[in-house]
Amino acid sequence: MTSPRAHAFETSHPAVPAAYLGGTVLIAMFALQPVLIALSLAGALAASLAFRGVRATLRGLRWQLPAVGVICLVNPLFSASGSTELWHLGPMAIYLESLAFGACMGAMLVAVVLWLECASRVLTQDRVLELGARALPTVTLMTSMTAQLVPQLVRRGQAVRSTYAACTAASGTRDARHAQVRMSDVLVAWAMEDSLERADAMRARGWGSTEARTTYRSVEFRGRDAAMLSCVVVFLLANAFLAYVACSQWRFYPTMPQLVVWWGYVPYAVQVLLPAALELMGRSRWR
């Protein structure tokens, strides 16, 4: 099945979405303040709906929402602090502050997971590799090989298992642990044998023949990308500062202060809703 194409950041160098998503995830992880978390969650949900579609998002929420509930409920049991007592559970008191902290942590976790899932849709593997190609050519090559070899190993594992299952004339007691050990024996021997041939193929094409290995770039970093990247960085820094201000005026324990309307939330809202907006704009152009 082919996944829907991500339009946002499609025409820019991968450094731009990488900086944007990296910064957004970082702020989302450290800004423990209800309004910022709510905004981040809303933005992440919108981006997820736009990039991954309704079905994939709902499928994810099936475990994410219970996780929020569990964290929200478990937190008061472990940190019984706060001042507004809600109930007594035997010898333990459940405080409103503690419950709110749990809910915020849960929501933050879900938002970060959603952001990372969106990132994997926008930053496909070959675009990530492009980023590291010049700085870390060997690491990039290894990642590329791993990306190819791991699925191959999984496919072979399935083949070994089903072949073994198909040979019923050889069957006796089918010990699951024995079958696992046998499978890993087969796979290791097979992979080692292949690696010799692969090494030959690499040397045949000049691997290690010169110190001055070059790197093929399939996309260029243009002036426009530089401009966009600096905009993103400035925006991120500004929002990080605003988030710091908001967080420093906020505490969960012992009592939570009153939330107020503040202009400083607006730039952050713009930032987190940007990918979904870009995606919708990209699509509406083709309607």
Next chain:
Amino acid sequence: METDAPALAMRDLSFSYAVAEGVPANAPVLDHASLEVPRGAFALLTGDTGSGKTTLLRLAKPEVAPAGELGGSVEVLGKDVRSLEPAESAQLVGYVLQCPDNQIVCDTVWHEMAFGLENVGLPQAEMRRRVAETCYFFGMESWLHRSFAELSGGQRQMLALASTLAMRPGLLLLDEPTSMLDPVAAKAFLSLLFRANRELGVTVVVATHSPWTMGEYATCALRVEGRRVEEVSLEGLSREPELGRLRPRCRPMGSREAIGIADAWFRYDRDADWVLRGCDLTVAEGEVRALIGGNGSGKSTLLALAAGTSRPQRGRARSALSCRQAFLPQSPKTLLARQSVADELMEWSRTAGYGRADADAMMAHMGLAGLAERHPYDLSGGQQQLLALAKLLLTRPRLLLLDEPTKGLDLELRREVVRVVNECRDDGVTVVVASHDVAFLEEVAAQTSLLFDGGVTLTGKTGEFFRESWVWGRS
């Protein structure tokens, strides 16, 4: 560079493999062998398995040359290959191996094309030019950004060829490049190789055990025999030799049904396309049935349903022999789990109830005698196939499911598989075999079923089926 020097010249070449100290030296693989391949030639290198074809090819490419004692000279385009700088050698001589999967290094097509160019440190502009030109020449633009996993076997081998040619070698060496491909993909590959030879002027040397598939492209042929190399005529190589005499199929088929697959629908994922769409297949007990069809027509899937390792999402698949079956997958390595041939054959002795004497007898019967202590991976691909088959036969199956049993085998080993399958038939074993090898199927199968469009389109008597076929018929 001398302008009139041959593309490849080997003079008085002797070679024996290196051995550990204190061990008596190996017998030489090559002994004062000489050969000359003119520029622009398309040369076939033939010879029996183990005659030294691969060794000979590898000696012309120092990076992949085996360790051992070498005498004589190897010159490529007038240059001694042993005096070349590594980067120069990588660019002057290209080498394509047999297995497409093992020579692809990177995950995406464009990265793979650039891999060799990066290795020798070409500047950006030159790399772009080479990648673009190679893609254009092979018509690969549309799959430039695909990942390795999305490519078919034929496309993978084509990619291996393209990324080697992007280095612009003067001489291209290929070791059994089409033996792992189905006939259609093999023809597509060979026609590209031919174009590279004629239009780009690349000298080609192909080691092959099926020279008749390349007869129309070749300009000369060499044969490795008795540690020497001699030139042979192309005429003698242009016809496919007979696999054997067509034996009368005297054994009457049983009337009982061994496999009954009815209205089977199957796909690998909820959102994937159906591989089988209302497929029916009935095989009688004691019958040898061939399955033929293009790549992705569902042959392997149908075998999996017959084996019961996959279940149809709709319809039914029944097997009367499901408790006494054996399955030979495409790659014999899937079945090899032990450190020696003898251990391998004994793996199932306890559960299937046979002893050492049976295993020894089987080894002799399959022509594996004398290999008992060898590691299965030290055998040739063909011998591994026979070993896997021997291992299955020791369990005395009543239903044998074979997926491409002759893939990559030379003539002798194919004959061996024919003999084994026919013996199974004489013992009343039911056999279902999926294969592209028409000559092999004609020797073993009573009936042939054609898979197309998610089902069995046609079933007929094998001889008649191929005689009346337009595309599979042999002259």
